[in-house]
Amino acid sequence: MIAYLAKRLLLAAPTLLAVLTLVFVLVRIVPGDPAFVILGDQATPQALAELRGRLGLDQPLWRQYAAFMSDVLTGDFGRSLVTNRPVMTDVLAVLPYTIELTIASLIIGVVFGVPLGVWAARSRDGFADWVARIVSLAGLSFPAFVSGIMMLIAFAIHFRWFPVISKGVPLTDPVERLRSLALPALNLGLIMVAYLTRVTRSGMLKAMSEDYVRTARAKGMPTTIVIWRHGFRNVLIPIVTVIGLYLGVLIGNSVLTEIVFNRPGLGKLIIGALEKRDYTMLQGLMVIYAFIIVVVNLLTDLAYGLVDPRVKTT
């Protein structure tokens, strides 16, 4: 297991380096002079030169690249151009909110999506199957901001069951914290419910038509045991794949969910950085997002080894 982990880590390293290079290039192909964009057309030449020096823009490109790489690899993302606080401080302050939201929606996706998929496969073309189809169609069709606004209007403004603004609630008040997490997590989880319902349903349909399932039925095994022990086990691999693949979508959609529910998190940070043209913050956030995705891919690979003994983990 440790050798497998080391191998996956080694394979992730070049990807991470390439991603960092892409971030470097993207931030530098911004049309125009960043110093000019930040300070505006009223800026004096001295101020512009001073800011360029501070950003390292007066250095040759290869030097900027080397400095960027060594900074990032040592965890130094520079200071925000707007607040002058270290980027890392601002990111770490809100990162728990985004992670909390993403994990909560993943749980919602698994808790609702997987059983719905199994249930739908059991009664093909029956009532459950129609419920599953409608739920997954809705999940795939609702843009995150549309479902968010509709939930907000219905459950927060009309019925007043949940707070309209889920701003940072301290952990010392767990009930209120959960209450402010409920709607955003449900909103973000909807798409995961849709993906997992679909993959579980089609995987179950395929598994249940296999010979060994027929054999198990023929020898008189109870249906429930056939479904869970013989059928469902085979669906775990595609479920893990889908979770790994679409966690990225979840993280992307969290930006919209955070805006609509006015929740602190990486999403609000990135929009703020865009509006104020805070290039160091933007650069830092892109690195963080890419890092999260690389870690998610790594965890997905490890999960394969756990759910499928056929995957060699040595």
Add this chain to the structure above:
Amino acid sequence: MSATASPARRNAFFGRATRSPALMIGVILVAICIVMALFAPWLAPYDPDEQDVINKLAGPSREHWLGTDSFGRDTLSRIIWGARVSLFVGFVATLAGVVVGAAVGVVSGYFGGWVDRVISGANDVLMSFPQIIMGIILVAVLGPSLFNLILAIAITAVPAFVRIARGSTLAMKERDFVDACRALGFSNMRTMFAHVAPNIMDELVVMASLWLATAIRTEATLSFIGLGAPPPTATWGGIVREGFDNLLDAPLLSIFPSIAILLVMIGLNLVGDGLRDATDPRAPT
């Protein structure tokens, strides 16, 4: 449909396609939206940019069926005109993504070796950003304009098509007809684009119809964030934003364009799923 499909296979395709009520509903929903976009100047009761300052954020009335926005502009007219932007951006961006992605993917799968390793590696890097975040960053970097919006969405679409075209090409490469092309001395270009490409069209078309939904959703999302087509252009995402900023005074203003977005999304998803089922008779439905 592939260029080499036999008439019998084609009939089977249409048979399955026309028997699927979901696909038909999808086609109707998408058709309504296309009609709205094409005939916007005749269908819209008002000029979408005409302001009526004494009638701001009004609810539905006999004059303004769906009410007005914060500039007093007619919401129904803006939704009808907004269909143009959404569909245009969606179609063009998806088309560009398919063409570029498929070409790169076919080359990658056909040649294999280091070409494949470099392309697949670069593709994985592009895929390590969530699609919406990549779109946001690209539009922010390029600057807001209709062309850049299309370019950004097309770029986010490319990796998915590279991956699917590469995979299909890998499978196609083992087929006898590719050996035959080589034996006949056809150039690599001719083999790839005249013989391999038509045979992987089925998968690309299905993927493209599902991607069209993603592209339109991305356009709406970027407009909602304020990175869409610049104002005063009417966009669905932009109207939702107007309503969201005035959520307590005029909740309906964000609901109506949301419904328009939803109907298109549902329509395109039904079409995509229907096409997939119709092209692949083995897929569990």
